[in-house]
Amino acid sequence: MRFNLGEFEEIVLLVVAAQNDDAYGLSVTTAIEKELKRSVTMSSVHTALYRLEEKGLVKSEVGGTTKSRGGRRKRIFMISSAGKDALLQAKDARTHLWSMIPKIVFEGQ
Amino acid sequence: MKSQSTIQPPKLADRFFNWYCRNELSESIQGDLHERYDFYRTEYSPIRSNYLYWMDILRFINRHTLKRTSTRRTFIPTIMLKNYTLVALRNIKRNKAFTMINVIGLSISMAVCLLILATIDDQTSYDEFHSKRDDIYRVTHERLNAEVNIPIATTPMPLGDRLRNEYASLEHIVQFRRGFQGEIIDNGKAINLNGYFTNPEVFELFDFELEVGNPATALSEPNSVILRKDIAEKFFRDKDPMGQDLNVEGLGQFKVTGVLKELPGKTHINFEALSSFSTVASLEKQEILSESLSDWEKLSTGWVYFNFKEEEKLADLQNTLNRISDESYDEDSEYEVVFHIQKMTDITPGPLMGNQIGQSMPNFFIYGLVVLAILIMTCAAFNYANLTTARALTRFKEVGVRKVMGSTKGQVIMQFIIEAVLVSLFSLLLAIGLLKLLIPAFESLNMSSLLEWKLNPDTKVYIQFFIFSLVTGLVTGFFPSLYMSSVKPINALKGSSGPKMGGIGLRKSLIVTQLVISIVLIISSTLVHRQIKYMMTRDYGFQRDNIVNIALQGQDFDLLKPELEKLSFVEQVSGANNIPNTGQHYDIDIRKTVSEEAEKYNYFAVDESYIKNLKLELVAGTNFTPKQTEEREVIINEQAAEALGFATPIEAIGGNVILGDSTNVNIVGVVKNYNFMILYMEIRPLLLRYNPEEFEWAQAKVAGANPIQELKELESVWAGFDPNHDFDYKYFDDQIEEFYSMFYDFVYIIGLISILSIVIAGMGLLGIATYSIQTRLKEVGIRKILGAEGKNLVMLLGKSFFIMIVISTFIGGLISFFGNKAWLELFAYRITFGYDILGIAFLFIIVVGGLTIGTQTWKAMKTNPADILRNE
Numbered sequence: 018m019r020f021n022l023g024e025f026e027e028i029v030l031l032v033v034a035a036q037n038d039d040a041y042g043l044s045v046t047t048a049i050e051k052e053l054k055r056s057v058t059m060s061s062v063h064t065a066l067y068r069l070e071e072k073g074l075v076k077s078e079v080g081g082t083t084k085s086r087g088g089r090r091k092r093i094f095m096i097s098s099a100g101k102d103a104l105l106q107a108k109d110a111r112t113h114l115w116s117m118i119p120k121i122v123f124e125g126q
Numbered sequence: 127m128k129s130q131s132t133i134q135p136p137k138l139a140d141r142f143f144n145w146y147c148r149n150e151l152s153e154s155i156q157g158d159l160h161e162r163y164d165f166y167r168t169e170y171s172p173i174r175s176n177y178l179y180w181m182d183i184l185r186f187i188n189r190h191t192l193k194r195t196s197t198r199r200t201f202i203p204t205i206m207l208k209n210y211t212l213v214a215l216r217n218i219k220r221n222k223a224f225t226m227i228n229v230i231g232l233s234i235s236m237a238v239c240l241l242i243l244a245t246i247d248d249q250t251s252y253d254e255f256h257s258k259r260d261d262i263y264r265v266t267h268e269r270l271n272a273e274v275n276i277p278i279a280t281t282p283m284p285l286g287d288r289l290r291n292e293y294a295s296l297e298h299i300v301q302f303r304r305g306f307q308g309e310i311i312d313n314g315k316a317i318n319l320n321g322y323f324t325n326p327e328v329f330e331l332f333d334f335e336l337e338v339g340n341p342a343t344a345l346s347e348p349n350s351v352i353l354r355k356d357i358a359e360k361f362f363r364d365k366d367p368m369g370q371d372l373n374v375e376g377l378g379q380f381k382v383t384g385v386l387k388e389l390p391g392k393t394h395i396n397f398e399a400l401s402s403f404s405t406v407a408s409l410e411k412q413e414i415l416s417e418s419l420s421d422w423e424k425l426s427t428g429w430v431y432f433n434f435k436e437e438e439k440l441a442d443l444q445n446t447l448n449r450i451s452d453e454s455y456d457e458d459s460e461y462e463v464v465f466h467i468q469k470m471t472d473i474t475p476g477p478l479m480g481n482q483i484g485q486s487m488p489n490f491f492i493y494g495l496v497v498l499a500i501l502i503m504t505c506a507a508f509n510y511a512n513l514t515t516a517r518a519l520t521r522f523k524e525v526g527v528r529k530v531m532g533s534t535k536g537q538v539i540m541q542f543i544i545e546a547v548l549v550s551l552f553s554l555l556l557a558i559g560l561l562k563l564l565i566p567a568f569e570s571l572n573m574s575s576l577l578e579w580k581l582n583p584d585t586k587v588y589i590q591f592f593i594f595s596l597v598t599g600l601v602t603g604f605f606p607s608l609y610m611s612s613v614k615p616i617n618a619l620k621g622s623s624g625p626k627m628g629g630i631g632l633r634k635s636l637i638v639t640q641l642v643i644s645i646v647l648i649i650s651s652t653l654v655h656r657q658i659k660y661m662m663t664r665d666y667g668f669q670r671d672n673i674v675n676i677a678l679q680g681q682d683f684d685l686l687k688p689e690l691e692k693l694s695f696v697e698q699v700s701g702a703n704n705i706p707n708t709g710q711h712y713d714i715d716i717r718k719t720v721s722e723e724a725e726k727y728n729y730f731a732v733d734e735s736y737i738k739n740l741k742l743e744l745v746a747g748t749n750f751t752p753k754q755t756e757e758r759e760v761i762i763n764e765q766a767a768e769a770l771g772f773a774t775p776i777e778a779i780g781g782n783v784i785l786g787d788s789t790n791v792n793i794v795g796v797v798k799n800y801n802f803m804i805l806y807m808e809i810r811p812l813l814l815r816y817n818p819e820e821f822e823w824a825q826a827k828v829a830g831a832n833p834i835q836e837l838k839e840l841e842s843v844w845a846g847f848d849p850n851h852d853f854d855y856k857y858f859d860d861q862i863e864e865f866y867s868m869f870y871d872f873v874y875i876i877g878l879i880s881i882l883s884i885v886i887a888g889m890g891l892l893g894i895a896t897y898s899i900q901t902r903l904k905e906v907g908i909r910k911i912l913g914a915e916g917k918n919l920v921m922l923l924g925k926s927f928f929i930m931i932v933i934s935t936f937i938g939g940l941i942s943f944f945g946n947k948a949w950l951e952l953f954a955y956r957i958t959f960g961y962d963i964l965g966i967a968f969l970f971i972i973v974v975g976g977l978t979i980g981t982q983t984w985k986a987m988k989t990n991p992a993d994i995l996r997n998e
């Protein structure tokens with residue numbers, strides 16, 4: 018099965034996988050901001066998450082209540098097996114492409 | 127952490143978010159948002175945090191988060207349309223009485239609105255046939271130092287030439303000059319002709335077309351005239367009018383050089399004939415017309431219309447006009463004038479102006495009508511909503527079932543709006559029928575003939591009517607449908623009473639307002655009617671039965687009088703310059719000695735038969751000496767005797783007064799006061815002067831046994847006497863009534879509006895009565911089981927309405943008492959504000975209220991308690 022992951026979707030999916038069982042909209046947003054030093058809006062992260070869910074790459078369930086959110090529950094996102102496949106595929110594709118770069122390209126630096 | 131979470135993000139933002147966001151997502155997203163907001167607060171100022179929060183919320187609007195309403199998908203449920211129409215028709219059929227009330231109420235309001243629509247249409251249809259209508263302008267003026275400062279449509283005549291010579295950008299300049307009017311004796315009949323002098327360019331600027339004649343030359347020669355087609359036919363019948371001579375009395379001989387085609391529409395420039403402008407100079411030289419062509423101070427003789435050659439340079443022209451007025455008028459003089467430019471399409475309806483060239487409806491009148499129409503329809507729509515929601519209780523189950531079967535809120539709204547539109551279309555049919563009845567009544571008003579109202583609705587107007595009724599249906603159906611569609615199916619099917627309707631207090635006060643308005647209108651129209659009746663039938667202090675007033679039309683009274691008196695049924699004939707109590711009056715300066723300041727007194731020029739003929743009572747002195755050749759005697763009324771400083775009428779006899787500049791006359795008699803002027807005013811000092819020269823009327827006292835025969839004989843005497851003029855007569859009492867009947871316009875209009883308001887208020891009452899009784903049906907059932915009698919129940923249900931009616935009568939009575947007192951007090955002779963009027967209005971409302979509430983109460987009482995309580 019072929020997956021078409023956009024660049025931003027791939028990052029979001031990676032973060033969801035990294036935060037294993039603790040990923041929700043805001044946490045993914047802050048992680049991207051902190052780790053990649055890249056500014057993203059919360060809504061675009063949410064949108065990416067919904068799109069990933071529509072594609073079946075993540076699953077979501079409603080978590081327990083926390084006080085800090087005014088009693089509102091989090092929607093926890095978890096990577097699905099299809100999501101894992103998609104990540105591996107993407108990684109493989111990159112490694113494959115990396116391997117095709119002649120050594121000389123980077124040696125000049 | 128805890129202290130932070132007490133800081134709440136802006137509430138409005140949250141409300142907005144919850145409004146647009148899907149319920150499934152809103153909780154988790156809002157949680158994130160709040161968490162983020164807490165973070166903002168630790169980093170930034172509250173204002174910046176709030177701003178960021180708002181931005182977050184706005185950014186979240188996208189296709190994932192927006193609510194998905196099913197109405198979006200099936201906005202127009204085409205498949206269901208047939209069903210909705212069917213159900214609506216069934217429903218209309220099943221509740222015949224209810225539908226009737228709704229349709230009647232709506233259609234009466236609608237008919238009035240249609241009338242207003244037709245009037246507006248008629249009044250905005252002026253000058254549409256001119257192809258240059260949007261490019262034509264005219265110059266108007268305003269006198270800066272005049273007492274009353276309203277814009278005037280006329281301009282001084284020299285302005286036309288100044289513009290022609292000094293301002294090259296104008297293409298056509300057309301001037302109209304007053305004064306082309308006079309009698310034309312045709313086949314022994316005198317006919318009045320009214321028109322203007324104008325220049326040939328009139329055919330280029332305006333779309334007046336000639337049926338015969340050459341537009342380029344028809345108005346170039348002096349003393350040529352073109353006639354409107356109907357006028358030409360009147361004068362020349364089958365003959366070819368071209369080249370014929372027309373003798374306009376006072377102006378001279380004119381030659382017909384053209385006949386105007388019938389106008390395709392209305393125009394604000396009203397004329398029967400146009401004469402060449404080149405005639406004016408010679409007429410002014412002969413002093414037949416007063417000098418105007420070079421007189422800048424003759425501000426009311428003419429009008430000037432023009433258009434621009436290429437582009438419109440309004441500001442540029444205004445500068446030229448300002449320069450011309452600066453050069454032509456002294457500053458600070460009485461005649462300091464400024465000129466303005468007015469677009470022809472802004473003339474009628476347009477601003478209130480003096481010296482209009484034809485009739486013109488002021489635009490505020492149109493705005494007033496529009497506001498009235500909106501008010502009427504708002505009331506009608508409110509009542510429709512009130513009635514429909516009141517009856518909605520019976521239809522909750524239907525809505526419930528529909529919803530269970532998968533109907534969405536939007537579809538239910540659609541259904542009820544379609545129903546309202548259908549009712550509204552039915553009402554339109556009835557309203558058009560009513561309109562057909564209203565139009566003749568409306569056109570017979572004196573007012574409407576003044577404004578040339580021709581309300582013949584054409585296709586365009588009917589299309590407007592149709593659109594209007596569609597919109598009415600949409601608006602009236604909107605609120606009931608919102609209410610009906612908010613039913614929760616589970617409640618509806620369980621049989622509970624449906625969603626609560628808030629604001630019963632608001633509805634009650636609205637009804638009280640409607641009732642108050644109806645009461646004020648009923649009382650006012652009754653009062654106006656009574657006052658007019660009173661003025662017409664009151665004893666004026668002079669005889670007016672069986673007197674025929676014959677207009678002399680320039681004939682010699684002394685010759686006519688013996689001819690008329692030869693008839694056996696004519697008792698006597700007197701002459702007068704004016705008919706009392708018909709709104710006209712003449713006055714003259716009077717003083718006792720030359721050194722005194724003169725005062726103005728009303729007078730009638732009469733002869734020695736006048737006092738006897740009108741049965742005036744001489745309280746002192748004698749009648750005029752017959753056949754005076756010079757004015758030497760005067761008779762005054764008691765009021766004048768007092769005003770001149772005589773202690774008693776007898777003392778006045780023999781007194782000497784000076785009339786006008788130097789006419790010395792002796793007071794020979796004093797008549798008892800009588801109402802010679804409109805009853806609006808107190809009796810003023812009056813002079814009866816012996817002055818046959820001024821006579822305009824012969825007043826013949828007839829036996830009155832056989833009016834038709836008498837008139838015939840009078841007419842044959844007149845025909846032998848003056849074959850040129852038609853016999854122009856009026857019965858004295860008719861003439862007075864005719865004058866007062868102008869006031870009936872008000873009675874008609876107020877009467878119509880009061881009927882309308884009663885219908886609207888009645889519908890409102892019915893609606894609220896139905897609603898409140900339906901909601902109390904169970905209570906009534908229980909009371910009946912516990913042994914309540916009919917009259918107790920009537921008391922129970924009717925009490926609050928009775929209180930409403932009493933309150934309205936009280937408020938309405940107060941308002942109409944003070945409101946009507948204000949205008950009644952302007953009348954010197956007036957009726958009193960009787961309690962009977964208040965009683966009539968109260969009774970009227972009680973009857974209307976009793977009928978509406980009574981039927982509902984009766985229905986509630988008749989229902990079997992078992993039926994109502996079965997569900998419990």
